């Protein structure tokens with residue numbers, strides 16, 4: 739394997755990888771293959787079953803009892819496959835409102851937030867999601883670390899040891 743940037747040799751290693759590319763600051767993938775170039779420092783990460791990874795991540799987010807952060811709102815909206823405009827039309831707000839939610843200018847109301855969580859749950863009906871979970875959501879946003887581990891053919895959430 740050679741580096742796409744400089745043609746140097748890539749070394750492959752299993753690492754705990756901070757998945758910043760998903761748009762969330764708090765997601766760690768445990769034991770994934772990362773290929774690093776010793777020459778230029780560039781790296782690539784191997785993420786099999788990426789749709790299942792995003793599904794596991796969305797499931798983890800809707801289970802958190804804290805209010806959704808702006809980046810979680812954006813992640814879930816994209817996970818559902820909607821553009822900002824389509825999502826705005828779907829739930830009956832202006833595209834500017836969606837943009838304000840996702841850019842931390844305004845917080846999503848709690849009813850709308852429940853609707854977003856239910857849309858996510860509905861997309862992946864295999865999980866168990868008692869409606870009572872929606873009543874336990876607190877009034878404050880808190881970004882909790884999320885850890886995901888690759889299994890045979892998918893991803894599961896697992897507790898993280900505090901760093």
Ligand SMILES: [Zn+2]
Pocket residue numbers: 741742743744745746775776777778779780
């Ligand atoms: Zn390189």
